[in-house]
Every structure is written in C-alpha cells, then in structure tokens.
Amino acid sequence: MKNVYFFGFVLLSLLASCDDGELIVTNFDFDSDTSLQFCSTETETVIFALETDPNETIFFKFNDGDFTGSFQGTAIDTSFTYNVTDDNQIIYRSLSSSITADYFCNTIPPTQSNVKEEYVSTNGGTVTFNITVNSPTGDDADTDGDGVTDIVEGKNESPQKDTDGDGVPDYLDKDDDNDNVLTQIENNLSNQPTFEDTFPDTDEDGIPNYLDDDDDNDGILTRYEDLNAADNITEEDPDLNLNPTDDDTNQNGIPNYLDPEDTGELIIEEFKANELSRNFTTVVLAENISLKNTSNNEEITLETLVMGKLQVTKTVEVESQIE
Ligand SMILES: [Ca+2]
Ligand SMILES: [Ca+2]
Ligand SMILES: [Ca+2]
Ligand SMILES: [Ca+2]
Structure with missing residues (x-):
C-alpha cells in the first residue's frame, strides 16, 4: 500500500510490505488508557508510551524544558497546544525487543538496530496537553490535608x-x-x-x-x-x-x-x-497529523490520536492573593 488515510480513528491497523516480502502488522493501539511517562532536559521534553505486546513506543519530543505535568493555583484544569514541526515531533517505533524509560531519559538516541519500523511526523497538525487536577472525593476527603x-x-x-x-x-x-x-x-x-x-x-x-x-x-x-x-x-x-x-x-x-x-x-x-501535594492527569491528544515511514516514505494521516495519559503527584503552590 502506498498511501493509507484514516480519519477519526484512534485505533489503526496498518499492513505494510517489507522489501523481503514479509508482512508486518503495526497497531497504533494507543488511547486514554495508555500510560505515559516523561523526561525533561533544560530545553526539551520527551513524553512517551512503552508497550511490550508487541514491543513498540510512541513519543512526542518538544522544545520545552519546563513541562511538569502539573500546574500551580486554584484552577481545576488547564491545556496548551504545540504545533508539530521539525522541532516538535511525534515518532512511532516498532521494536524487536523491549526498552525501558532509560531509552529516552538522556538525549533521544538515533534509530537503533532494534527498530523494526519507524514513523516520524511531518510538519503540520498539533499536540494538545489537557491537564486536570484530581481532588479526593467522599465524606472524609480533605484535599488540603489540614x-x-x-x-x-x-x-x-x-x-x-x-x-x-x-x-x-x-x-x-x-x-x-x-x-x-x-x-x-x-x-x-x-x-x-x-x-x-x-x-x-x-x-x-x-x-x-x-x-x-x-x-x-x-x-x-x-x-x-x-x-x-x-x-x-x-x-x-x-x-x-x-x-x-x-x-x-x-x-x-x-x-x-x-x-x-x-x-x-x-x-x-x-x-x-x-503548598499542597496534588495528583494531576495529563491526556495528550494529537490532531491532524501525518506520520511518514522512514524506510519507504509511506504516509499515514490521522485526524485524532490519543497518545495516552500521564499521572503525576507533585507538591505545588496554591497561592494566596491578598490585596
Ligand atoms: Ca491560621
Ligand atoms: Ca483549609
Ligand atoms: Ca487563628
Ligand atoms: Ca496577644
């Protein structure tokens, strides 16, 4: 298949031919139940999913070292959006063996020998982070712990x-x-x-x-x-x-x-x-993106792809604002 376009699907199955005629099945099986992790340097953050059955990863690396998956203040949610560019890329890799978070938590390694298949985003589209803070519920809930x-x-x-x-x-x-x-x-x-x-x-x-x-x-x-x-x-x-x-x-x-x-x-x-310890959930949503296979230039277009969900517990300041 040369060009395959899927609109409005989160779950995508793709059949692709290899040079040697072997048929590889790639599942973009990521959704809001997929666990995400992240690593940051001063200038860049990588947010990633690791799956083992089959071994695969999808990640978004973007030019922002300040990402924390949390926020200060009294709001119950916030969101922000990045354009997908040469600097802010979504990458999918199908792998021949499992990897750990160490794979990402330095600089992004080049395509390694255990990469069976790789798709890299082309310019265009967006990635949106929707962050909500979770309050405990129930009669005994005591959000500020006082x-x-x-x-x-x-x-x-x-x-x-x-x-x-x-x-x-x-x-x-x-x-x-x-x-x-x-x-x-x-x-x-x-x-x-x-x-x-x-x-x-x-x-x-x-x-x-x-x-x-x-x-x-x-x-x-x-x-x-x-x-x-x-x-x-x-x-x-x-x-x-x-x-x-x-x-x-x-x-x-x-x-x-x-x-x-x-x-x-x-x-x-x-x-x-x-200062309060709070639990945050970030859902990462890619919209109107194209991913190109780095070996055969095959291109996939996705209207929406929920990459997954990041859970973070962090002490943040919920500030007082006296006049
Ligand atoms: Ca007091
Ligand atoms: Ca109180
Ligand atoms: Ca008092
Ligand atoms: Ca007194």
Missing part, C-alpha cells in the same frame, strides 16, 4: 467558602484565616475552650481559632503577634520566619497570639506559602 474535611470547609457550597478572602477556597487553604498559624496547628491545641465542642476557640468569641485572625481578641492580629519574625534574617537568607507560635514576651508559657496580656506587634504583610 484535618478539616472538604465538606466542613465548604467545597460544595456556592460560592465556595474562603474565610480569609485570599482567593484560595478553604478546602485548598492550609491556613484558613491567613494568620500564619496553620489550621492543623490551630485545631490541635489542648486545654482550650472549644467552639461547638469541636474546634479550639481560645477567646470564646464564637469563631474557632482556625478561622479567627485575632485568636485572643486583644485587638492585635495574630499575624502581627510575631515579634521575632525578622530576628535572624540575613542577606543570604532574607526570608521572614513566619511563626506567631514561638513568641512569649511575658514568659508565662502562653504564646503572645493566645495571650491578651501580651499586645506587642510587628506589622507583617507576608503569608506562609500554601
């Missing part, structure tokens, strides 16, 4: 609860009142009055500490009751040490932010980084 469930943190409310108004909904916010004491810490104080017999409420003002930006009701924000925040900064390490829990000016064993007798303040408008 010990308060997503349901209590108002994930299902409309609009979603954002107690400190920093643009990060409470279910993604490890410091829900932006006072630089993590929710996890505020809810694990012992020997404190409680709000509705559940959450500590030191000043008994009806606002649990983890949602109260002035935990002792002394008129000084908890965030400001952090007098030693700048004590140890240096030129090399200029970051403030944001931690109101380690200040106790009158040395009575009660930290200033829980002690209405201690009212010293240091105006601090910085906030702890809100």
Whole structure:
C-alpha cells in the first residue's frame, strides 16, 4: 500500500510490505488508557508510551524544558497546544525487543538496530496537553490535608467558602484565616475552650481559632503577634520566619497570639506559602497529523490520536492573593 488515510480513528491497523516480502502488522493501539511517562532536559521534553505486546513506543519530543505535568493555583484544569514541526515531533517505533524509560531519559538516541519500523511526523497538525487536577472525593476527603474535611470547609457550597478572602477556597487553604498559624496547628491545641465542642476557640468569641485572625481578641492580629519574625534574617537568607507560635514576651508559657496580656506587634504583610501535594492527569491528544515511514516514505494521516495519559503527584503552590 502506498498511501493509507484514516480519519477519526484512534485505533489503526496498518499492513505494510517489507522489501523481503514479509508482512508486518503495526497497531497504533494507543488511547486514554495508555500510560505515559516523561523526561525533561533544560530545553526539551520527551513524553512517551512503552508497550511490550508487541514491543513498540510512541513519543512526542518538544522544545520545552519546563513541562511538569502539573500546574500551580486554584484552577481545576488547564491545556496548551504545540504545533508539530521539525522541532516538535511525534515518532512511532516498532521494536524487536523491549526498552525501558532509560531509552529516552538522556538525549533521544538515533534509530537503533532494534527498530523494526519507524514513523516520524511531518510538519503540520498539533499536540494538545489537557491537564486536570484530581481532588479526593467522599465524606472524609480533605484535599488540603489540614484535618478539616472538604465538606466542613465548604467545597460544595456556592460560592465556595474562603474565610480569609485570599482567593484560595478553604478546602485548598492550609491556613484558613491567613494568620500564619496553620489550621492543623490551630485545631490541635489542648486545654482550650472549644467552639461547638469541636474546634479550639481560645477567646470564646464564637469563631474557632482556625478561622479567627485575632485568636485572643486583644485587638492585635495574630499575624502581627510575631515579634521575632525578622530576628535572624540575613542577606543570604532574607526570608521572614513566619511563626506567631514561638513568641512569649511575658514568659508565662502562653504564646503572645493566645495571650491578651501580651499586645506587642510587628506589622507583617507576608503569608506562609500554601503548598499542597496534588495528583494531576495529563491526556495528550494529537490532531491532524501525518506520520511518514522512514524506510519507504509511506504516509499515514490521522485526524485524532490519543497518545495516552500521564499521572503525576507533585507538591505545588496554591497561592494566596491578598490585596
Ligand atoms: Ca483549609
Ligand atoms: Ca491560621
Ligand atoms: Ca487563628
Ligand atoms: Ca496577644
């Protein structure tokens, strides 16, 4: 067969003749269930599928060393598209033996002797990455891991609860009142009055500490009751040490932010980084591409080809945005 065109099929079977008359069957058997992996250098990323029955691989190498398969921020998905060019290529190889990720994780090796058949994209068409972030579900789900469930943190409310108004909904916010004491810490104080017999409420003002930006009701924000925040900064390490829990000016064993007798303040408008471990799924979709056989120039055109799915778990910043 000289030219074979397939439109709208993800699964493609191709019969091709070899010089010696042997018939080779090539299956482009890749879809959203195919597992993808990736490797990056400073300037290039290769995202690839490895299959063993039969031994074959498809990969997309593209000029972007910053690909991570993840994203920062509060969005639930994002997508971006590359044009297929001489630099951004899709390559399929049918192999005589199995390979591992090492095959890709240096520079792309030249066609090797175990390559039975190779197809390389010609210019034209696109590859789109659709990245979604997966949130846990169920009554016990606690996406930000702060010990308060997503349901209590108002994930299902409309609009979603954002107690400190920093643009990060409470279910993604490890410091829900932006006072630089993590929710996890505020809810694990012992020997404190409680709000509705559940959450500590030191000043008994009806606002649990983890949602109260002035935990002792002394008129000084908890965030400001952090007098030693700048004590140890240096030129090399200029970051403030944001931690109101380690200040106790009158040395009575009660930290200033829980002690209405201690009212010293240091105006601090910085906030702890809100870093979360999150699970991301990237589906890689090629559209309107042509692949050319490198030995006989046979060309295949595909309207859509789902190369597969990449799963990544990564710690990312879901940032606060205080005016
Ligand atoms: Ca939270
Ligand atoms: Ca807090
Ligand atoms: Ca608080
Ligand atoms: Ca105080």
